[in-house]
Amino acid sequence: MKFTFQNTTQLIFGAGTLSQLGEVACKHGKKALLVTGGGSIRRNGTFDRAIASLNAAGVSVAECSGVEPNPRLSTVVRGAEIARREGCDVVVALGGGSTMDAAKVMAAAFYYEGDPWDMMFHVEENRKAPDRALPVITVPTLAATGSEMNGGAVITDEKTTVKSFVISRCMYPQTAIVDPELTVSVPKEQTAFGICDLITHVTESYFNGVDGTPLQDRFAEGVILTAMDWGPKAVVDGNDLEARAQVQWASVVALNGWVQVGTNSPFPVHMIEHSLSAHHDIPHGAGLSIVNTAWMRFAARTRPARFAQFAERVFGLSLKHPEDADAAAEGIDRFEAFLRSIGCPARLSELGIGDGLLQQYAQDALLLAHDDKGRLPGRPAMSEAEIVEVLRSVL
Amino acid sequence: MKFTFQNTTQLIFGAGTLSQLGEVACKHGKKALLVTGGGSIRRNGTFDRAIASLNAAGVSVAECSGVEPNPRLSTVVRGAEIARREGCDVVVALGGGSTMDAAKVMAAAFYYEGDPWDMMFHVEENRKAPDRALPVITVPTLAATGSEMNGGAVITDEKTTVKSFVISRCMYPQTAIVDPELTVSVPKEQTAFGICDLITHVTESYFNGVDGTPLQDRFAEGVILTAMDWGPKAVVDGNDLEARAQVQWASVVALNGWVQVGTNSPFPVHMIEHSLSAHHDIPHGAGLSIVNTAWMRFAARTRPARFAQFAERVFGLSLKHPEDADAAAEGIDRFEAFLRSIGCPARLSELGIGDGLLQQYAQDALLLAHDDKGRLPGRPAMSEAEIVEVLRSVL
Numbered sequence: 001m002k003f004t005f006q007n008t009t010q011l012i013f014g015a016g017t018l019s020q021l022g023e024v025a026c027k028h029g030k031k032a033l034l035v036t037g038g039g040s041i042r043r044n045g046t047f048d049r050a051i052a053s054l055n056a057a058g059v060s061v062a063e064c065s066g067v068e069p070n071p072r073l074s075t076v077v078r079g080a081e082i083a084r085r086e087g088c089d090v091v092v093a094l095g096g097g098s099t100m101d102a103a104k105v106m107a108a109a110f111y112y113e114g115d116p117w118d119m120m121f122h123v124e125e126n127r128k129a130p131d132r133a134l135p136v137i138t139v140p141t142l143a144a145t146g147s148e149m150n151g152g153a154v155i156t157d158e159k160t161t162v163k164s165f166v167i168s169r170c171m172y173p174q175t176a177i178v179d180p181e182l183t184v185s186v187p188k189e190q191t192a193f194g195i196c197d198l199i200t201h202v203t204e205s206y207f208n209g210v211d212g213t214p215l216q217d218r219f220a221e222g223v224i225l226t227a228m229d230w231g232p233k234a235v236v237d238g239n240d241l242e243a244r245a246q247v248q249w250a251s252v253v254a255l256n257g258w259v260q261v262g263t264n265s266p267f268p269v270h271m272i273e274h275s276l277s278a279h280h281d282i283p284h285g286a287g288l289s290i291v292n293t294a295w296m297r298f299a300a301r302t303r304p305a306r307f308a309q310f311a312e313r314v315f316g317l318s319l320k321h322p323e324d325a326d327a328a329a330e331g332i333d334r335f336e337a338f339l340r341s342i343g344c345p346a347r348l349s350e351l352g353i354g355d356g357l358l359q360q361y362a363q364d365a366l367l368l369a370h371d372d373k374g375r376l377p378g379r380p381a382m383s384e385a386e387i388v389e390v391l392r393s394v395l
Numbered sequence: 396m397k398f399t400f401q402n403t404t405q406l407i408f409g410a411g412t413l414s415q416l417g418e419v420a421c422k423h424g425k426k427a428l429l430v431t432g433g434g435s436i437r438r439n440g441t442f443d444r445a446i447a448s449l450n451a452a453g454v455s456v457a458e459c460s461g462v463e464p465n466p467r468l469s470t471v472v473r474g475a476e477i478a479r480r481e482g483c484d485v486v487v488a489l490g491g492g493s494t495m496d497a498a499k500v501m502a503a504a505f506y507y508e509g510d511p512w513d514m515m516f517h518v519e520e521n522r523k524a525p526d527r528a529l530p531v532i533t534v535p536t537l538a539a540t541g542s543e544m545n546g547g548a549v550i551t552d553e554k555t556t557v558k559s560f561v562i563s564r565c566m567y568p569q570t571a572i573v574d575p576e577l578t579v580s581v582p583k584e585q586t587a588f589g590i591c592d593l594i595t596h597v598t599e600s601y602f603n604g605v606d607g608t609p610l611q612d613r614f615a616e617g618v619i620l621t622a623m624d625w626g627p628k629a630v631v632d633g634n635d636l637e638a639r640a641q642v643q644w645a646s647v648v649a650l651n652g653w654v655q656v657g658t659n660s661p662f663p664v665h666m667i668e669h670s671l672s673a674h675h676d677i678p679h680g681a682g683l684s685i686v687n688t689a690w691m692r693f694a695a696r697t698r699p700a701r702f703a704q705f706a707e708r709v710f711g712l713s714l715k716h717p718e719d720a721d722a723a724a725e726g727i728d729r730f731e732a733f734l735r736s737i738g739c740p741a742r743l744s745e746l747g748i749g750d751g752l753l754q755q756y757a758q759d760a761l762l763l764a765h766d767d768k769g770r771l772p773g774r775p776a777m778s779e780a781e782i783v784e785v786l787r788s789v790l
Contacts, residue, residue, distance in 0.1 A: 001408060001640055002410070002412070003408050005406040005408070006403070006404070009401070011401065013397065013399070013657065015397070214625070215618065218614075218617025218618075219614055219617055222613025223613075226613060242607065249396060249610055250610055258653050
């Protein structure tokens, strides 16, 4: 293990903490760009409570509403323009992962010279990383992406249907206000997709990270076990605030770096899913549910011991030997059954996706990330044909 | 769960990272107060390599050497005076937990008006918390305390033999350079005490934290399991760099807040042990080994389910029912056997401590922390008589 780690975000966690938004924001200035997604936060009162807290602390608001589920480059440009025009001092993201991602890139785009798309990782040669951003405060209304406490964001260029990402020190939120009360109104399906999303964040590094990170393995298993214990309760009864809190806490930890630290892991399942959702605008978590289990069956062929460990520690299966491929397969089956039990899909057809663009998705994924042999980084690295094979297995 | 968390320390981890000390330090200025403990780092070359790295980056050094195993208030005062006299810009702690703790308090004492003892937690009414400190860089040479990546420190007032602690935002190190190569020369006994120390950090919050923190439970179990897997290897072969790295990584995580977050846990075993080591200058980890298992047997009487979970998840024992007191007891026995197997003591007599001052230790522990009924905070809270009883059980 050799790595550098730093996560400077202040985390304020707990039911009712939304009321602290104003006092947190006013440390950064008098005017906030309030970034939001759809209309649900207006219907359930969250929006009004956020505004009231900000105004009570002397912070006025410029709005950028309507961030899409897979946030678009044009939305980022629009938000940055509002922030500049209105002279905003701080960006407040109130919404799900898309809203938070868009808000973080808006905060960087505020100072960025040139096209914000040039800060994304798809343009390796001409890429100009952002080095400065407005302070960001995240207030997630969905337990899923973990975007509230990291420096990453995923944006889609709607003109080219390419979905890419950026990670920058300057984009770490100053403060994440994580209030599980804001998630009680999330519908069952979105709740389930969020659970799948958070679990996939840790399976990526668990299965694709470097060898020799046993403590990170335990942490990943801990996140999965906790999400599997509490997730179904949150799906069954959305008003179960305890379950909502445990799921949301797991979602924060799943991608704030504590599990991935030192694993130096690529995220092949995300790369493949991003290509799907860029084309079809499907919920990210739903796409992950399908791709992740299909990918696991593919990867288990070359690394049965790794998947056998997963089967043993997460599902309590007994191994005949450390490379027990049957136990490995059984663990993946049980994992898929868990995802199905909470309402996640297992086949592309369930999302209305056919076999027409399989090669295109594979090519797009390879555009996002590839090694010097043109393969998608991961364990194992995948050729275009292998990505197509994985997707074809779950049509 | 309701909590606030922030740990801003930059962590640089890996074999060979000591060489980065100079480039890290020179960001903070031209002159470093280099705080060190005993002579081992001079004999094994670590000291010279640190100086060379600092000097190569244009950083000159003022030295404060000879920090004791249980660092004294007078040493803190001496270090702060050197830093002021020499106009130091940054404090570099090169040593074990004592050295790092002393260095952090020196950094705060640099700006502190009045007696540095007044920043400690023993003086509740007149306490004046520090709010500013010189930047600190920690370079641990022992895997144990986790002091390298948190804002806490423990200091002994040698005049009164009271050992107290301080935790402050301003005392979080700017950077922790954690280089497992520096630990390969640590003798077997100190290695074992360090393993016990790090495990005790997570058992404290596991057994004394609030209910309803299942993910933190998993993380704590992960730290214990990793330390138990790799610790014995590091004890048997000190040159096993992989084992040294895993143990040291576990020691960082055991007290950087990732496991304790949201548990709001008192540390009763530490309070009792601090009283012992303040009087007898015993190694902290050795004292913890004795006190922790004795305390566990005491606490398991009132919370068998908690200790049964520990027995099940850490030692793989089967439970007859969730409150299985026999399994709980068996788990504690196995834990003690593990500590004994790596060379940790289980009886006070092994450290030359008799029954002459039992009441004094209990009173001192209660001076460090007590609730409104005069009991030591923990689950359960302990009266003076109960602390004496626990210590008497391991004479």
